[in-house]
Amino acid sequence: MKLSFNARNVVVVLVIAGLLLLPVYSALSGKVFVLTLFTRIIIFALAAASLNLIMGYGGMMSFGHAAYLGIGGYAVGILAHEGIGSGFIQWPVALITSALFALVIGSLSLRTRGVYFIMITLAFAQMAYYVASGLSRYGGDDGLTIYKRSDFGGLINLSDRVQFYYVCLACLLGGVYLIWRIVNSRFGMVVQGVRSNEQRMQAIGFPAYRYRLVCFVISGTICGLAGALLANNTDFVSPAVMYWTRSGDLMVMVIFGGMGSLFGPVIGAIAFLLLEEFLSQFTEYWALIMGPLLLLIVLFARGGIMGILGRFSRG
């Protein structure tokens, strides 16, 4: 992959630099809320990036991606509730349960196509939502408060705002790097080939279903990590994390930023959540502007923010 000097790459570099330096700004200006806001944004950016892997590159429109946020979060919450505070146990459990869930629902959902796939992933996420509502031992509908964040011994202290911010940022950059490597590997090429023409890939001997399934599981696992981070960030996990509108938000972030571009979902998450924050300062009725804005983006700005930047740099 050749890196060239165009609008797109400049923006990406600026965003990364901005994210790296944000705690400095927050410390100097004394605006703590900026740090907490961006911690949240980074976590959702990771979730959106994982969704982009299957949606943008794999052509699998999952409308149930928020389920992994919940599963990762509940893995942390339930273990903490049962007295297992070590992050070395909590986080791997969060990843493994997300991966297993993705394996089960992926192996069933990937038999269907198009709208049916959108609906079946939604159905599975709703099931996860109702299971979480039924966990009366762990708060049921009201959710579960996490009294102590994941404990990583003397290594890092997640209760420290700045340290937690950098942990999240490291997860995001690591996640995006991993997705970049996957997309440009032989495996990623096959997955993208299957998106363009499944029959042809099948005909030249690739087991399309298996490739898609593995891709689906990887995406779910990364999103599970975002879930574990989110639970640590809010010190709380509830079924609402998995509600279908949350999955919709994630889709919006991906498309907002530009589907199928590596950094698009990150930009999309930043833009979406900042806009939400910004509009809600002006008016309580921020969705009154956000809703039509989404409609306009779909109608007039195909390819999202990254698409606009791409057109801009081509002149």
Added chain:
Amino acid sequence: MLVVVEQCLNGLQFGLLLFLLAAGLTLVFGIMDFVNLAHGSLYMMGAYFAATFVAWTGSFVLGVVLALGATLLLGILLESVALRHLYGRDHLDQVLATFGLILFFNDLVRLVWGPAGLALPLPSWLTVPVQILPGVYYPAYRLSIIIVALAVAAMLYFVVMRTRIGMLIRAGASNREMIGALGINIKLLFTLVFGLGAALAGLAGLMQAPILTVQIGMGENILILAFVIIVIGGIGSIRGAFMAAIFVGMIDTLGRAFLPDLLRKVLSSTAASTAAPALSSMLIYLLMAIILVVRPEGLFPAAKR
């Protein structure tokens, strides 16, 4: 026994209500290949319109008729201003745009009617219990929902299967380009079908309103159920939507009514009373997942394109 009859009727009533919502959705989906998440918002608007007009005119019937007309107009307006431009686009674009509309309508309602829910009071002649079998009484209002919904379903069947406009609708569902090429004004047809779907959604919303409260977001859960129904029934198939709606309505209602008692036989009573609602909500999604895995096209797929 008495309880079983009553719950079966409740299931039927809920199923028919779901059918009204799903019928519009499956028509729009089948004919225009358009995924409309904002269908639930039309359901909500129908309920709000009804609550407003009934309070305003002081007459239940007049208010309901006005509300139906208002939802129909809203649907036509929505189609011709915004949604028309999304036909032929990717499903994902449609999901996203109509997701934006849900956000918009929820906040619009909050702005106009306030965050608290409204009540739609019934006139006294609809609140009396009616004797349907010797010794079995059933609320007149729920019974009237069943009758109205069955009448609408029959009318819909007649319109779609026996009239010229219905023939065009069916032709549009099986081949859009062809009927356009034959000189049919397909744009007008689409607008009409969308308006019809909106009115049906509004009808479902205003009929449900006196049973539950009229509130923001009331359309969202039921919209997902309606989607489940059209996916189970086969997209574009009215008959499939009808069967699936009754099926889903029954399972949901009976599950909620009898699952707690069944579970209590195997679990402790506190565990059963918390697990049962979650389990009965899950049942429908489980059903859909199984059907999609076994028959990915739904139970009654519309004729192949």
